[in-house]
Amino acid sequence: MTAKAALVVDNVTKEYEMARSGTRIAALEGLSFTVREGEFFVVLGPSGSGKTTLLNLIAGFELPTKGTLTVNGAPIEQPGWQRAVVFQEHGLFPWLTAAENIEFGLRMKKLPKGERRDLVSKYIEIVGLKGSEDKYPKELSGGMKQRIGIARALVVDSDIVIMDEPLGSLDAQTRTEMQDELLRILHKEKKKTVLFVTHSIEEALKLADSIVVMSERPGRVKELFRVDSPRPRDVLTDPRMIDLNVKLHALLYRSQTPKAS
Amino acid sequence: MGSKLLRLISSFSLLAAILIGWEIVAGTIYPKYNATSVNIFPPPSAVLGIFWDLLRSGELVTHTLASMARVAVGFGIATLIAVPLGLSMGAWPAWGEQMRVVIEVLRPIPPFAWIPFGLLWFGVGPEQTVFVIVISSIFPILMNTVAGVEQVEPVLKRSALSLGASKLRLFINVVLPRALPQIIVGLRIGLGFAWMVLVASELIGSTAGLGYLILDSRNLGLPSLAFMGMFVIGIIGYLLDAGMRWLERVLLPWNA
Numbered sequence: 479m480t481a482k483a484a485l486v487v488d489n490v491t492k493e494y495e496m497a498r499s500g501t502r503i504a505a506l507e508g509l510s511f512t513v514r515e516g517e518f519f520v521v522l523g524p525s526g527s528g529k530t531t532l533l534n535l536i537a538g539f540e541l542p543t544k545g546t547l548t549v550n551g552a553p554i555e556q557p558g559w560q561r562a563v564v565f566q567e568h569g570l571f572p573w574l575t576a577a578e579n580i581e582f583g584l585r586m587k588k589l590p591k592g593e594r595r596d597l598v599s600k601y602i603e604i605v606g607l608k609g610s611e612d613k614y615p616k617e618l619s620g621g622m623k624q625r626i627g628i629a630r631a632l633v634v635d636s637d638i639v640i641m642d643e644p645l646g647s648l649d650a651q652t653r654t655e656m657q658d659e660l661l662r663i664l665h666k667e668k669k670k671t672v673l674f675v676t677h678s679i680e681e682a683l684k685l686a687d688s689i690v691v692m693s694e695r696p697g698r699v700k701e702l703f704r705v706d707s708p709r710p711r712d713v714l715t716d717p718r719m720i721d722l723n724v725k726l727h728a729l730l731y732r733s734q735t736p737k738a739s
Numbered sequence: 740m741g742s743k744l745l746r747l748i749s750s751f752s753l754l755a756a757i758l759i760g761w762e763i764v765a766g767t768i769y770p771k772y773n774a775t776s777v778n779i780f781p782p783p784s785a786v787l788g789i790f791w792d793l794l795r796s797g798e799l800v801t802h803t804l805a806s807m808a809r810v811a812v813g814f815g816i817a818t819l820i821a822v823p824l825g826l827s828m829g830a831w832p833a834w835g836e837q838m839r840v841v842i843e844v845l846r847p848i849p850p851f852a853w854i855p856f857g858l859l860w861f862g863v864g865p866e867q868t869v870f871v872i873v874i875s876s877i878f879p880i881l882m883n884t885v886a887g888v889e890q891v892e893p894v895l896k897r898s899a900l901s902l903g904a905s906k907l908r909l910f911i912n913v914v915l916p917r918a919l920p921q922i923i924v925g926l927r928i929g930l931g932f933a934w935m936v937l938v939a940s941e942l943i944g945s946t947a948g949l950g951y952l953i954l955d956s957r958n959l960g961l962p963s964l965a966f967m968g969m970f971v972i973g974i975i976g977y978l979l980d981a982g983m984r985w986l987e988r989v990l991l992p993w994n995a
Contacts, residue, residue, distance in 0.1 A: 537901050559903030569898035573916045573993045582912075583902035614993040634902060 482550075484638055484671040485513040485536065490545035491696075492531050505531040507696035509545070513638070513688070516669035520686035522676060524730060528697025529675045533642050536673060537563050549637050559583055562631035566643040568623045570615040576626050577602060577611040583634035601629040604666055606659070621652040628663060638671040645681065657684050661709055679726045683713045691729045700729055758783050781963035786970065789963045803971060806937055806948040809865050813872025814933045820873075821880035821929070822922060828881075829888020829918070830910065842881065850875035850936045854943055863944040868937065875936040876929035883925025887918030920987070920994045927983040934976045 492506040505528040513519040523529050534540040535547055538557040547554045549561060562583065570579050577598050584594040602611055605625040615623055624644055631639050645653045645660075661684075664670055676682060682689045689703040703722065713719045766782035793799035828835035853874045857867035891914050899913045941950025949968050956964035987994075 537897070539897060539900070557897070557900035559901070561901060563897065563901040565894050565898065567892075567894050569892075569894035571895060571898070571913065571916070573919075573991070582899070585912075586899075586903035586905075586908060616993070630898075630902065640901075 482515045483512045484515040484517075484550060485519075485673065486546075486548045487511050487513075487532075487536075488546045488548075490532075490535065490542045490547060492528070492535060492540070493543045504696035506535075506542075507698055509698055511690050511699055511702060513671060513673055515671055517687040518664065518672045518674060518685055520674045520676060520682040520689045521692060522679065522682045522689055522726065522730065523692030523697065524677060524694055526695050527692040528695060529677075529692065530642070532692075532697065533563075533640060533673075533675055536638075536640055537561055559587060559634040560637045562634050562636040562639050564624070564627045564631045564639065564641040564644040566646045568615075568627040568644075568647075570623055570626055570630075572615050575612050575614055576607055576618065576622075579615070579626050580629045580633055583630060587634060597633055601633045604632075604663055605629040619652075620648050621656055624648065624656060625659070628660070632663070632667055632670070638673055641672060641674045643676050644674075646676070646678075657681060658710070661685065677730075679723060679730065680713060682726065683719055683723060684709075684711055689726070691726065778960065779962060781966060785963040786966045789961070790967045790971075793964075793967070799971070802947055802949050802952050803975070805865070806941065806950070806972075807975070809868045809941075809948065810872060810930075810933050810937055813869040814876050814930055816869070817873045817876040817880055817929060817933070818926065821877045821925075822884050825881045825884025825922075825925075826888060826915075826918075828885050829914070835885065839885075842878070846878045846882075850932070851939055854940060857940070858944045863946065865945070865947075867944050868940040868948070871936050871940040872933045876933040879928040879932060880922075880925040883928070884918065884922050887921030887925075888914055890921065891917045920991055923983070923987050923990065927980065927987070930979055930983060931976065934972070934979060938972055 488510050490506055490509045491504060493502045493504045495502050509528075509532070521529055521532065531540070535542055536554065538554045538561060541555070554561070571582065574582065580601055581594050581598045584597060589597070599611075602608055605628055607622065607625055607629070610618060610622060615626070618626070627644065628641075631641075645656050648656060664672065674681075674685060683705070686703075686705050689705060691700040691703075692698065693700045703725075705722065707716065707718055711719055713723065762782045762784060764782075765780050766784060769780065790799070824838070828838050850871055853871055854867070857870040861867040861870055895913055895917060896909060899909050904912060937948070938950035938953065941948040942954050945951045949972050953965045953968040956962060956968065
């Protein structure tokens with residue numbers, strides 16, 4: 479693979495000052511990794527590993543204390559549609575219908591009406607929301623809401639789509655369904671670069687081209703894995719997946735010593 | 740359709756029973772023991788009679804319109820001040836904090852306490868009534884607008900920003916619609932307050948309006964006129980609130 483780098487995180491440190499004591503706490507320390515164009519990049523880490531901080535930096539909601547983050551060579555300075563985000567709490571606008579939610583980013587980009595309409599109906603089709611376009615979010619199930627969240631982030635044609643545990647608030651069955659759905663949707667979106675934050679090893683195994691495992695606070699890169707098995711993957715029986723599963727478990731939960739190899 | 744009408748009618752049955760009971764007590768039983776009782780406790784039929792007289796003479800319409808115009812102007816001014824002010828307080832927290840201190844001191848003062856100043860500044864007439872109405876309705880509108888802006892979930896703001904919204908678009912397309920239900924709650928409470936202080940203010944310093952009508956009943960020795968004024972005020976207040984609720988449903992189908 480000689481793919482270009484889409485996102486470069488270079489030696490990034492993020493410190494927060496505690497309001498009471500004034501002491502500084504590092505959420506991330508010397509974090510570096512590269513996301514290649516068109517890949518599905520999974521950030522895997524326990525809670526408290528600075529995943530949310532990392533996501534806020536990539537989205538541009540916050541700035542790093544030290545180090546740089548660049549997308550296609552340009553430094554990240556503020557949030558924008560070039561780095562669309564899918565949130566765990568979906569963040570849909572409750573006063574807009576499903577179609578209007580998907581249209582939101584296109585309106586912000588000031589696309590002409592006809593173009594917006596075509597794109598919205600295309601993405602409604604892709605994420606399987608036909609027939610629910612005119613419903614308000616509160617009338618839709620958790621899985622349906624997150625389909626809108628995904629469509630809304632894809633339709634603006636960003637350089638990279640950031641997904642923050644997008645399936646985290648779904649029940650187990652819907653979650654498994656949506657993992658397959660996500661693969662299907664992204665297959666139609668040729669070469670979409672995705673940064674996917676999760677603490678689910680199963681999700682990482684099923685979806686990832688690359689997996690970076692983060693350490694506990696302060697967040698650093700513990701290890702980076704490239705996964706080139708074709709999808710859909712059989713996580714339960716494929717020997718390579720089983721092997722990777724064991725390694726990830728060891729890294730994440732320290733139940734085994736990771737020095738075995 | 741028929742059952743809907745039936746339900747509507749049956750929801751007024753207690754009110755009807757009270758009116759009938761009152762008519763029997765005040766119209767037939769009580770006068771047997773006290774011949775002058777109708778002068779202090781008039782039955783509904785007497786109230787209805789005077790209602791009909793004033794309706795025909797056009798006086799009732801004149802006074803009702805005078806009162807409603809004052810509420811409309813006062814409530815309108817309060818809305819025009821409180822909504823933009825509340826939005827600005829929500830948008831700029833430092834400004835909001837300063838304003839909040841001022842408001843928290845002014846807010847507990849009952850609107851009626853402003854009546855002497857209203858009379859002093861504006862004299863007897865519609866202006867002082869409008870003034871007191873503005874004072875009474877401005878606070879609920881303001882506080883609810885601030886609360887509406889503050890309750891906008893951070894994830895909605897972040898969603899909008901990461902979908903390319905500018906600061907201005909964030910405000911117009913996210914903060915405003917998200918705060919709207921709470922703003923409308925404030926408007927409803929504010930309108931209720933406005934209608935309530937109207938009468939008090941008209942009782943004290945006015946030459947027209949439903950409150951003035953009630954005051955006039957004492958001068959005329961006509962208690963049924965006072966009752967009539969009270970009922971008209973009650974019914975219009977109810978209709979105003981119902982109108983606001985209807986507006987809420989129409990404007991906010993997603994929030995129902």
